Every structure is written in structure tokens, then in C-alpha cells.
Amino acid sequence: xxxxxxxxxxxxxxxxxxxxxxxxxxxxxxxxxxxxxxxxxxxxxxxxxxxxxxxxxxxxxxxxxxxxxxxxxxxxxxxxxxxxxxxxxxxxxxxxxxxxxx
Numbered sequence: 001x002x003x004x005x006x007x008x009x010x011x012x013x014x015x016x017x018x019x020x021x022x023x024x025x026x027x028x029x030x031x032x033x034x035x036x037x038x039x040x041x042x043x044x045x046x047x048x049x050x051x052x053x054x055x056x057x058x059x060x061x062x063x064x065x066x067x068x069x070x071x072x073x074x075x076x077x078x079x080x081x082x083x084x085x086x087x088x089x090x091x092x093x094x095x096x097x098x099x100x101x102x
Contacts, residue, residue, distance in 0.1 A: 013057040056089035
């Protein structure tokens with residue numbers, strides 16, 4: 001029996017140079033991405049040695065726990081979606097004060 005499920009959650013890792021600014025705007029960025037991509041959830045992680053240190057790295061959460069308690073792998077997301085999320089991260093205004101709307 002094959003259980004398939006689309007990826008619904010992503011972890012976003014900031015570029016090395018922007019790690020402090022992204023950490024300060026973490027909640028706003030997560031909200032912005034959730035609004036921009038309805039149906040998906042996002043967690044902004046700390047800088048990690050993955051991907052390109054100069055670009056946002058978008059990591060899909062590929063596993064989930066089934067009703068039977070076993071771990072399953074999600075269907076791989078389309079590359080265009082990962083690129084669109086990374087582009088949205090680049091477009092996000094990290095300098096905007098928190099009291100302004102996203």
C-alpha cells in the first residue's frame with residue numbers, strides 16, 4: 001500500500017550574511033511566506049552549512065507519520081515552487097519595522 005502526500009512544510013535557511021537580520025524578522029518572514037503561499041507552512045531556521053551560503057535555501061520537509069505510526073516520504077515538490085519560495089525570501093523587506101504590515 002502506497003501512501004502519498006504532498007510536501008506542506010518548508011524550512012528556510014538564510015544566507016550567511018543575512019542571518020542576523022533574518023533572525024530578527026523571523027516571525028514576519030514566516031507570516032509573509034504563509035500568506036504568499038497559502039496551504040503551506042514555513043519555519044525559518046538558523047544559518048546552516050546547506051545550499052549556497054549567498055542564497056536562501058528552501059528545504060522541503062519530506063517525511064510524515066502515517067496513521068499506522070510508520071514514517072512515509074512525501075511526494076517531491078516541483079522545482080518551480082522551491083525557486084518561487086526562494087525568490088519571495090529575497091524580495092522580503094528585512095529592514096521594515098515590525099509594527100508595519102508585511
